[in-house]
Amino acid sequence: MYKKLLLSGFVALLPMIVSAQLITTAQTITVKEKRVVEDGYKGYQQSIDVPIVTNFDDDGTNYVGVNYIGGYRFNDMFFLGAGVGINFNLYYQEYDGSSVYSDGSGHAWTFDNLVSVPLYAHARLYLRGAKCQPFFSLSIGGLLSGNREIENLHDVSYNPSVFFINPAVGLNFRGEACDFYVTAGLLPHNKVDWIEFWNYGREMDLERGWYCSMSFNLGITF
Numbered sequence: 001m002y003k004k005l006l007l008s009g010f011v012a013l014l015p016m017i018v019s020a021q022l023i024t025t026a027q028t029i030t031v032k033e034k035r036v037v038e039d040g041y042k043g044y045q046q047s048i049d050v051p052i053v054t055n056f057d058d059d060g061t062n063y064v065g066v067n068y069i070g071g072y073r074f075n076d077m078f079f080l081g082a083g084v085g086i087n088f089n090l091y092y093q094e095y096d097g098s099s100v101y102s103d104g105s106g107h108a109w110t111f112d113n114l115v116s117v118p119l120y121a122h123a124r125l126y127l128r129g130a131k132c133q134p135f136f137s138l139s140i141g142g143l144l145s146g147n148r149e150i151e152n153l154h155d156v157s158y159n160p161s162v163f164f165i166n167p168a169v170g171l172n173f174r175g176e177a178c179d180f181y182v183t184a185g186l187l188p189h190n191k192v193d194w195i196e197f198w199n200y201g202r203e204m205d206l207e208r209g210w211y212c213s214m215s216f217n218l219g220i221t222f
Contacts, residue, residue: 041073041075041076042073042074042075042076043072043073044070044071044072044073045070045071045072045073045079045081045221045222046068046069046070046071046221046222047067047068047069047070047181047219047220047221047222048066048067048068048069048219048220049066049067049069049181049217049218049219049220050064050065050066050067050217050218050219051063051064051065051067051085051087051215051216051217052064052215052216052217053087053187053213053214053215053216054090054213054214055211055212055213055214057091058091058111059193059211060189060191060211060212060213061089061112061143061162061164061187061189061191061211061213062089062090062091062213063087063088063089063090063112063116064087064088064090065085065086065087065088065118066085066086067083067084067085067118067217067219068083068084068085069081069082069083069122069219070082070083071122076126076128077125077126077127077128078123078124078125078126079122079123079124079126080121080122080123080124081121081122081123082119082120082121082122083118083119083120083121083122083139083141084117084118084119084120085117085118086115086116086117086118087115087116087117087118087143088114088115089112089113089114089115089116091111091112092111092112092113092114093111095149095151096108096109096110096111096148096149096150096151097109097151098150098151098152098153098195100152100153100200104198104199104200105196105197105198105199106196106197107194107195107196107197108150108151108153108194108195108197109194109195110148110158110160110191110192110193110194110195111148111160112145112160112191113145113146113148113160115145116143116144116145116161117143117144117145118141118142118143118144119141119142119144120139120140120141120142120164120166121139121140121141122137122138122139123137123138123139124136124137125137126172129172130174131173131174132171132172132173132174133171133172133174134169134170134171134172135169135170135171135172135181136167136168136169136170137166137167137168137169137170137183137185138165138166138167138168139164139165139166139168140164140165140166141163141164142161142162142163142164143161143162143164143189144161145159145160145161146159147159148160150195150201153197153200153201156197156200156201156202156204158192158195158204158206159192160191160192162189162190162191163189163190164187164188164189164190165187165188165189166185166186166187166215167185167186168183168184168185168186168215168217169183169184169185170182170183170184170217172221177222178220178221178222179220179221179222180219180220180221181217181218181219181220181221182216182217182218182219183215183216183217183219184214184215184216185214185215186212186213186214186215187212187213187214187215188210188211188212189210189211189212189213190208190209190210190211191208191209191211192206192207192208193207193208193209193211194206194207194209195207
């Protein structure tokens with residue numbers, strides 16, 4: 001008799017136990033889902049990308065490289081950080097050419113060094129999207145480089161580092177562990193393009209000009 005009563009009570013309570021368990025499970029799933037979104041799109045975030053920059057001739061800046069970008073993702077829409085990397089210039093020449101006149105004056109053509117180091121501030125504004133997010137990005141900084149010697153003028157050198165601005169548009173593809181993105185933009189930059197000198201290079205005037213290259217980036221964010 002006691003066993004029958006116990007069994008009847010358990011059968012009566014079974015629907016309530018199952019219902020409570022389902023509610024608890026649903027609440028757990030909801031909390032975990034919310035946590036994934038918050039953890040993935042708020043806090044420190046970093047990217048590695050490959051830039052290709054060119055204007056298809058040797059007057060402007062042309063390079064391929066690797067960048068690291070780190071910063072803070074404030075929410076699903078806004079990121080602010082800084083980037084650093086290494087670039088390999090495509091129109092590299094070992095020496096600059098120069099013309100020297102009998103009075104010691106002349107001019108020299110300028111080129112980039114083989115390697116330059118980008119250092120810049122970087123911001124992104126993401127638009128609403130589920131798996132694919134359009135975004136705008138803006139980088140402002142410099143392509144830092146060492147001094148170059150002018151051929152036929154020993155111990156006379158200049159620095160081909162440039163200042164640049166890089167606005168771009170892109171698409172961000174969300175994944176479970178990381179995001180992938182592509183961008184296309186413009187890279188206006190100010191670089192040394194001509195040198196006038198006097199007294200065999202002891203006096204020098206660097207002529208700078210503005211150029212604009214196209215930029216393409218392929219990267220991963222994690």
